[in-house]
């Protein structure tokens with residue numbers, strides 16, 4: 514059987530061999546509790562702090578501002594709830610967008626159920642949030658603005674630095690979900706001008722279940738998890754040392770590989786996109802403007818996206834119709850709908866997301882398979898029902 518081709522790197526990435534290597538000591542001899550005073554504890558603490566340095570370096574941050582979490586979902590939840598608990602009152606207001614990850618959107622909905630008002634700013638047809646619309650949405654009682662850095666379905670990069678300027682002038686903290694952008698494009702917390710930034714390890718060849726929230730010093734935010742005094746009293750719970758070690762190793766690797774993402778991986782994505790549009794009639798790219806080097810979101814006329822994902826999988830190509838969380842729910846993509854795309858364009862969309870492990874040979878093979886799958890499904894959908 515030919516090798517399977519993994520083009521779903523926005524859902525998750527394979528753990529890098531060097532990451533696995535970095536995790537092994539903490540799964541073996543270095544088993545101490547990082548809060549313990551003795552040598553066992555100190556060894557574990559050293560692993561955690563080295564990883565913190567690597568993550569901080571990746572985003573141009575001070576190490577004291579990086580707090581480890583259980584992943585992007587917790588970081589996003591914490592940014593929102595923590596801000597509410599840190600400074601909120603009933604009737605307060607949060608501004609976000611219609612294209613956020615469910616970890617933000619569902620949290621906003623839960624906050625609404627508890628009396629917080631939420632404005633969800635729309636995006637234009639290109640998939641970009643208008644900073645002017647964010648400015649217009651901010652009110653006297655706005656306690657937080659949350660706008661993702663890059664969208665997980667289209668890869669479109671949002672004008673976060675412009676929005677940060679608006680938020681700063683209005684005295685409102687800005688959170689950005691940078692889970693998809695970190696490790697794909699340069700991310701610098703100072704250049705972005707944000708106050709809170711979410712990251713996740715498993716999108717950059719690290720382990721699952723570990724991430725971080727970067728908190729600019731002085732940002733009002735209450736702990737999300739209470740208990741012990743870990744993470745400078747900001748996030749209770751014994752540190753997941755093996756996962757944190759892996760995150761640190763992945764962050765170091767990602768920092769060194771940014772040129773490869775912007776060069777070779779971006780060229781592979783373009784090769785795939787142009788190849789698909791060239792050989793399959795009735796195709797289009799969803800989203801326009803600056804985007805991540807790794808993602809292409811395509812729609813093909815008269816194609817059922819979900820059926821195509823299954824057919825591609827049977828042929829050994831892993832792709833998706835949107836985010837891994839929403840695929841499976843059979844809900845059409847809220848991101849593409851938010852861009853105002855017609856329902857049939859949304860239904861026929863496919864997301865291909867590349868990683869550094871992909872090769873030109875894989876891309877060409879995936880193109881052949883995609884061409885055949887689309888042709889076959891279109892023929893099937895034309896044949897009369899019996």
Ligand SMILES: Cc1ncc(COP(=O)(O)O)c(C=O)c1O
Pocket residue numbers: 523524583584585586587589614616661663664665690692693713714715722723724836837
């Ligand atoms: C933009 C974005 N935010 C948050 C998350 C959630 O991160 P995690 O899987 O680490 O909880 C994801 C994962 O799909 C994502 O793509």
